[in-house]
Amino acid sequence: MKILFASHSSGLAGAEQSLLHLVQEAARRGxxxxxxxxxxxxxxxQVEELPGSFEVVILRNRLWMGRRFSRLVxxxxxxxxxxxxxxxxxxxxxxxxxxxxxxxxxSPVPLVAARIAGIPALQMVRESLISNPMLRSALPKALIKRxxxxxxxxxxxxxKYVAAQYDYPSRVIYPQVSERFLDFQSPASTTPIxxxxxxxxxxxxxxxxxxxxxxxxxxxxxxxxxxxxxxYGQGKAADIYEVELxxxxxxxxxxxxxxxxxxxxxxxxxSADLALVCSRxxxxxxxxxxxxxxxxxxxAYGLGGTLEILEYGGGISTSSSPEEMGLxxxxxxxxxxxxxxxxxxxxxxxxRFKLLSSARLVIDCVEDMAGG
Numbered sequence: 001m002k003i004l005f006a007s008h009s010s011g012l013a014g015a016e017q018s019l020l021h022l023v024q025e026a027a028r029r030g031x032x033x034x035x036x037x038x039x040x041x042x043x044x045x046q047v048e049e050l051p052g053s054f055e056v057v058i059l060r061n062r063l064w065m066g067r068r069f070s071r072l073v074x075x076x077x078x079x080x081x082x083x084x085x086x087x088x089x090x091x092x093x094x095x096x097x098x099x100x101x102x103x104x105x106x107s108p109v110p111l112v113a114a115r116i117a118g119i120p121a122l123q124m125v126r127e128s129l130i131s132n133p134m135l136r137s138a139l140p141k142a143l144i145k146r147x148x149x150x151x152x153x154x155x156x157x158x159x160k161y162v163a164a165q166y167d168y169p170s171r172v173i174y175p176q177v178s179e180r181f182l183d184f185q186s187p188a189s190t191t192p193i194x195x196x197x198x199x200x201x202x203x204x205x206x207x208x209x210x211x212x213x214x215x216x217x218x219x220x221x222x223x224x225x226x227x228x229x230x231x232y233g234q235g236k237a238a239d240i241y242e243v244e245l246x247x248x249x250x251x252x253x254x255x256x257x258x259x260x261x262x263x264x265x266x267x268x269x270x271s272a273d274l275a276l277v278c279s280r281x282x283x284x285x286x287x288x289x290x291x292x293x294x295x296x297x298x299x300a301y302g303l304g305g306t307l308e309i310l311e312y313g314g315g316i317s318t319s320s321s322p323e324e325m326g327l328x329x330x331x332x333x334x335x336x337x338x339x340x341x342x343x344x345x346x347x348x349x350x351x352r353f354k355l356l357s358s359a360r361l362v363i364d365c366v367e368d369m370a371g372g
Contacts, residue, residue, distance in 0.1 A: 001098045001370060003033040004119075005054075006110035008061060008103065010041025013203065014175070014286045015126050018158075019103045020046055021176035025359040026366070027052025033097065036061070036088075036110070059091060060084045064144070065106045065127075065137045074138030081109055088113035099370040101362075102152075105129065105144075111151045120153040120369050122362075126175070128304055130165040132281040134207055154369045156362060158284045159305040171365065175284055176358035177293065180266055186295035186347045192336035195273030197228050198299075198329070201265065201287050202279070204235025209278025209301070210243050212322045216276065218250050219326020225333035227255075229276070232268055234261040269294045274332065274339075277306055280320060285309035292349050297342035299328050312354075314346030 003026055007019055020043075023035055032053040037044055038061040047056050062081040063069075069077055088109050092100065100114040100121040114121035125148070129141055137144060145166055148155065155170040157163035163172050198217070202208045210231055217229045231243060240258065247256045262268045269275065275291035277300035282288075285306035291298050292314040300306045302317030310317050316332065318324040332339050 001031045001033075001367065002096065003031050003366065004092065004095065004097045004100045004110075004114075005033065005035045006061065006100060006102045007035065007037050007043065008063060008107045010037045010039050010043045012042045012046065014284075015104055015124075016043050016046075017178075018126075018175040019043075020050065021359040022101065022103075022362055023047060023054050024050050024052070025363045027054055029363065031363075034095065036091070038062075057091065059087055061088070061107050061109045063107045064139065065135045067134045067136065069136040069138065071138055074136060078138055081107065084109045085112050085116070089116050092117040092119055099366050101366060105148055106135070108147065108151075111148065115151045121151070122154045122156065122366055122369055123148055123152040124362075125155060125157045125162055125166050125170065126283050128162055128165055128281050128283050131304070132207075132283075134281070154365055156365060159308050161305045161308050162283045173361050173365075174289075174354055174358055175286070177286065177290060177355055181290050181293040182352060182356055184266070184294055192340040193273070194226075194336050195297075195333050195339050196226055197230065197272045198274050198276050199230050199232060199268060199272040200276045200278065201232045201262075201268060201290075204231075204233045204239045204243060206239070207280055208233070209280065211246055212278040212301075212320075212325065213276045214243070214246050214250065214252065214256055215322035216278075216325040216329055217256055218252060219323055220329040220333060221252075221255065223327070223330040225330045227329060227333045229256045230268075230272065231256065231258045232260070232262045232265075265290065266294065269296050272296060274299065274342075276325070276329070277301065278320075278322075278325070279306060280304070282306045288315065289351060289355065292346045292351055293355075295343055295347040297332070297339065297346050299325060299332060301325070309351065312349045312351040314342060314349050314351075316342065 034057045035047045102110045149168040157170045200213045274297045282305040288309045298315035301320045
């Protein structure tokens with residue numbers, strides 16, 4: 001079977017990492033095709049390194065939802081996106097594809113093009129379409145959801161939280177994480193310890209909540225916890241500046257360090273005792289899942305897809321308040337028995353079994369959809 005995988009981005013964020021797993025599974029089954037990117041970027045090299053017969057094609061693919069898509073800007077962007085559709089249609093028709101897989105709902109271009117070309121299309125909905133204030137559009141969200149449903153042949157949502165907001169028939173399949181996380185087996189601990197080092201990982205941005213994590217550390221330390229924090233991630237210079245400024249203003253430079261991006265996230269988590277997650281609109285709690293898979297307890301805001309992951313055990317959820325998170329962090333950091341209980345929950349979490357077959361299940365759906 002020949003499959004076109006369409007990505008809205010050429011970066012290497014969570015959605016793109018999940019796409020790599022899908023392409024790898026398709027290639028493992030002997031399928032061929034292309035991965036279409038909107039521009040050159042690091043995802044291209046990752047695709048080209050995968051074994052199998054998938055090539056990279058560059059086609060412009062502008063968005064209809066985004067952080068700064070006000071009514072005026074969103075209207076312009078939506079009109080620009082329509083200009084990208086003919087090129088996509090021509091490529092799909094010339095490529096003789098059996099199926100199209102659209103990796104994100106933030107762009108309509110691949111889905112519309114597949115519909116025009118008469119090729120079945122599977123839409124991955126990774127975004128919390130209603131609750132995420134960073135997903136703005138000139139079009140009403142209700143209309144966007146209806147159009148996705150009308151244009152797609154099959155829809156997969158990455159969590160129950162996302163599916164509830166999409167609110168049309170779909171299947172829930174959690175996104176795949178790296179096999180290195182899934183294969184990790186933590187030895188059973190023998191002596192309860194007091195955790196001393198926390199990490200927060202992800203894109204440096206207001207919605208990911210690094211500033212809240214810094215304030216939470218301040219609260220925990222003021223209560224008497226001997227806890228430090230390392231911040232990993234990349235982001236815009238202005239957002240990184242705000243992080244570093246707040247660390248200085250709260251006089252926490254000895255205990256909180258901004259480490260920048262990391263190439264080996266497993267080593268990052270294993271060097272820490274626990275993880276903080278302050279995101280307010282995660283469609284799926286990827287960083288939460290990764291920490292738990294490595295037997296690192298998580299203290300997180302009980303919101304969105306993060307709360308869904310914490311239902312499998314291995315963490316504590318709090319209200320979206322640095323003060324509440326700081327108090328929870330103090331409790332965990334000063335009570336070895338509580339920390340050990342959470343660590344055992346993480347080590348024994350059934351989440352691993354939910355994620356083992358994610359890519360396989362998605363490609364099963366693609367094959368069923370296309371009759372392959």
